[in-house]
Amino acid sequence: MTHSSNQVYPVIWHNDSVSLIDQTRLPNEYAVVEIHRSEDMARAITTMIVRGAPAIGVAAAYGIYLGAREIETSDRHEFLQHLEQVAQLLRSTRPTAVNLFWAISRMMKTAYETLGTVAELKQTLFQTAQAINAEDLQTCQAIGANGLAVLPKNPAKMTILTHCNAGALATAGYGTALGVVRSAWTEGRLARVFADETRPRLQGAKLTAWECVQEGIPVTLITDNMAAHCMKQGLIHAVVVGADRIAANGDTANKIGTYSVAIAAKAHNIPFFVAAPLSTVDFELSDGSQIPIEERNPTEIYQVGDTILTPEGVEFYNPAFDVTPADLITAIITENGAFAPGELAKSKVKQMV
Ligand code: MRU
Numbered sequence: 001m002t003h004s005s006n007q008v009y010p011v012i013w014h015n016d017s018v019s020l021i022d023q024t025r026l027p028n029e030y031a032v033v034e035i036h037r038s039e040d041m042a043r044a045i046t047t048m049i050v051r052g053a054p055a056i057g058v059a060a061a062y063g064i065y066l067g068a069r070e071i072e073t074s075d076r077h078e079f080l081q082h083l084e085q086v087a088q089l090l091r092s093t094r095p096t097a098v099n100l101f102w103a104i105s106r107m108m109k110t111a112y113e114t115l116g117t118v119a120e121l122k123q124t125l126f127q128t129a130q131a132i133n134a135e136d137l138q139t140c141q142a143i144g145a146n147g148l149a150v151l152p153k154n155p156a157k158m159t160i161l162t163h164c165n166a167g168a169l170a171t172a173g174y175g176t177a178l179g180v181v182r183s184a185w186t187e188g189r190l191a192r193v194f195a196d197e198t199r200p201r202l203q204g205a206k207l208t209a210w211e212c213v214q215e216g217i218p219v220t221l222i223t224d225n226m227a228a229h230c231m232k233q234g235l236i237h238a239v240v241v242g243a244d245r246i247a248a249n250g251d252t253a254n255k256i257g258t259y260s261v262a263i264a265a266k267a268h269n270i271p272f273f274v275a276a277p278l279s280t281v282d283f284e285l286s287d288g289s290q291i292p293i294e295e296r297n298p299t300e301i302y303q304v305g306d307t308i309l310t311p312e313g314v315e316f317y318n319p320a321f322d323v324t325p326a327d328l329i330t331a332i333i334t335e336n337g338a339f340a341p342g343e344l345a346k347s348k349v350k351q352m353v
Contacts, residue, residue: 007170007209010050011058018062020050023162023169027210028150038067038086045093045100048201052170053244053280054136057099060090061129063105068122079118083111085246095292096253097244098282103132120240136172139277140179142335147275148187148337149182151238155192158237160184161227164198164255165207166242166275176275177240178211180333185217192218194236198255199224199319200300224257239265243276243332250326251288252276256319259274262328273332278334278347289322296320 012023018035025031033049035041041063043113050059060199067086073079087104094100106336107128114124152158160181169176174182184190193212198204205221212219222230230236239261245253250257252274265272285291298316302309326341 003035003147004205005210007173008174008214010052010055010169011062011133011214013062013133015072016316017291018059018066019045019060021169023207024049024051026169027206027213035113036090037060037061037070038065041066042089042093045090050164051203052167053242054140054171054176055169056094056097057103057279058129058133058136058172058307060093060100061103061107061132063090064104064111065125065129067121068111068125072209074118076118079121080111094294096294097280099244099277101277102279106132113128134173135228136277136279137174138313139279139335140171140174140176143176143275143277143333143342144174144179144183146335146338147240147273147333148189149181150273150333151189151333152186152271155191155237156227157189158184159192159194159235161194161196161223161230161236161239161261162208163196163204163227163241165203165211167208167211169207169211170242174244175211176277176333177273178208179277180240180273181212181217182215185215190217194220194227194230196224196227196257196261197221198257203255217220224260227261228267231264231268231270236265236268236270239270239272240275240333241273242273243280244321245285245291246274246276246332246344247285247288247291248281248283249287249327250332250344251291252324252326252332252341253288253291253293253321254324256322259328260323262324266328271311272324272328273333273338274324274329275333278336280345281334281344283345289327291321291323292347293322294320 022031071082110128167175195204195208331338
């Protein structure tokens with residue numbers, strides 16, 4: 001995988017380091033950042049150079065390997081002790097997307113279970129990070145196909161509203177919600193995407209719109225507070241969003257504002273789909289109230305460029321995610337099929353679509 005093809009790959013291994021598309025600079029500038037050390041990978045995740053649940057999982061997996069190769073010891077016990085510190089640093093970057101913790105756990109399990117020399121162990125960690133990257137791409141393609149099977153059949157060409165960016169940039173490539181959009185577009189089932197701008201970080205305006213333009217998919221940008229109005233006007237046939245963490249009962253954490261989109265969709269009888277890999281499902285949490293919600297720096301809401309938007313003396317609250325209750329979700333589309341939220345446990349077994 002390289003950055004030279006038409007496809008968008010936000011995280012790739014290239015020239016002995018990890019190349020990240022700098023998502024803080026899109027759409028005005030396409031810049032690639034080379035990451036050589038685990039500390040730099042942790043910073044890239046925190047500052048959202050790389051973002052989106054599956055993409056930060058892939059990035060963290062490579063981060064573990066980058067940390068591993070810096071450890072200068074041939075003593076296995078000492079190596080694993082140092083590697084735990086690397087894992088801890090990467091775990092502390094962002095709290096909500098469970099894919100981050102899933103990928104780190106898989107890497108650490110590999111480290112503990114691999115026999116042989118420290119050099120062999122490092123090699124196996126590299127292969128595991130590469131596998132996590134490649135598997136996510138396949139998973140997104142399966143989500144796209146499974147989503148197509150459950151989208152409304154009427155009208156023949158539909159409009160889909162999405163919130164935030166759950167596209168190629170947020171995954172290893174292809175995307176989850178935008179994977180479904182891409183599949184619908186390829187099959188001639190899509191008329192247009194409506195993209196919520198997604199305050200405060202504007203992932204919809206900057207990233208989803210950019211991806212659609214790259215693919216030639218017609219896209220209309222709206223501000224977040226226009227979604228219900230568009231639904232009432234009959235402009236939206238389905239909503240498809242991604243997820244950062246899904247509890248066992250189907251409650252779904254995703255970008256702040258997703259919950260209000262789901263309420264509006266329910267009020268207008270519009271199907272609301274969540275598209276996510278099974279690595280986003282946290283079966284250890286019985287419901288969404290247990291999902292940790294990241295709070296980010298308030299400058300994100302009161303400052304645009306160099307301009308301060310509010311008077312002094314105002315207080316701020318900047319939660320980055322919200323939780324959509326399962327009863328507002330029509331189906332959760334995974335690589336193993338689409339499931340009613342209450343039937344998520346069945347997703348552990350692959351379904352035929
Ligand atoms: O804060 P972000 O940009 O990392 O939030 C991203 C989202 O909320 C996405 O919808 C989610 O991670 C799914 S990405 C396939």
